[in-house]
Amino acid sequence: MKNRLLILTAVLVTANCTFARELSAPKSAEADTTKPGLVRIAGNATMDSPAFQLLTELSDEVGARVTGSPEARKAIEWSAAKMKSIGLENVHTEKWNLWKGWTRGPAEAVMLAPLHRPLAISAMGWTGSTPTGGVDADIAAANLFDLEEEAKNASKFRGKIVYVVAQGKPKQSFWTIFGNYASFLRQLHAAGAVAVIGGDFGFKPEGMHLTHTGILGFFVDEEIPVVSMAKEDEGQIERYLAEGKSVRLHVNIQNRFTSGPVESANVVGEVVGREHPEQVVVIGAHLDSWDLSEGTTDNGVGVSCVLAAADAIMKSGVRPRRTMRFVLWTGEEQGFGGSLAYMKQHASEIKDHVAAVVLDNGQGPVKEFQLGGRDDLIASFDPFSDSLENIRDIKVTAEMELESDTAPFILAGLPGINLAQDPAEYKFTHHSEADALEAVKPDVLTQDATIMALTAYWIADRPDRFASPWPAEKTARMLRETGQFEKINAFGLWTFGNLGQSPQ
């Protein structure tokens, strides 16, 4: 956290001591000559921002955009056209392939006994279907915290709808359980279970009568249909099961897979640097979304912030020392497909990357600059954060966002900077039917876009290079020491082997 007391002390001491002033010359926005540019950008970004207009267009004219779908292709064209009309340089798309495409069809559930009533469900992404017309089946519970035991007796789930519930105490870490979940679902399918109520991993979805869709593992598809069910409906089922009553449902879930890979693309535009054009600061967000609503908060907000940041920089007529590269990735929701493809396609330039600034935590105000494990950068970043205090008080930490497009940059040893937002309302809109424009406040959106523009420009325009990638050994050690190994391994993204292990 930035230390205002220390800064105050420095100001008091240097007020009547020239020698001390030279010694403690702050590496502030003023001292590093970025301030005139920042002031112009702040003016354009706050007084003439297209952010909410862009978000409205994306929500209402493009709408939901699942990677590989025709709607996602429209979103790619829309973004490239916006980048061109904003005036960015080198606007282009970079193609990559997702292993399989998926389309949501109807999902209905009706309780047949003990009561007769409709239930609220949504299929999880990249999961399968019941036979046409659906099936009637009894529910059998499976304990998330005992998946190994449950899998040994998988034959008891034959012909059943499996209700996954977290009971008792976990024997493994959540991330290890998460890593094993996809294979458990495959075991249920092999045993002849008909469907799984377990989209929320044995927990209950947030919100009143909301379901949340999503993927169940990185680049994983399941033949068995898996659904998220509203917590009120789950609660009633759980009470019946606890009383020993049998619960019978009718479920009809119809989804479609493509037979092979589907093409997608990231959208890229630049402001080429005036002194070190080869050095790159990435400003990014994911363009793809889920499909229960408009994909406004996840991550239309990030998309509109990236585009509005580009707009403010172009309108200000500033050209930073280094290249600012605006990137909209697809495939984030299936396991960072687009940003991982970006790292591969730009492998030879990663040594020249300085940082990535990413916004993907919903609709709330930015509260924290998370520097992605790079605690060595906090001291030089603090004065910049302090310079924003009339916009918002934002703390600076080395926290890591490993569940978004920041992760591939962090794994490459770079500061994958997450503009962490207040999550109070995002937990309801995230992947749900409530992910719509109604959840967004235009003033908060505009401030977030302003903060994104200023952050990226400040990094790109500093006289000295803000950061260089750490060697793999150092990154691996940092990730192990901060307890991230299990999570990254569960995502299938641990590529460091034994690196970073402390000597025995």
Ligand SMILES: [Zn+2]
């Ligand atoms: Zn997202």
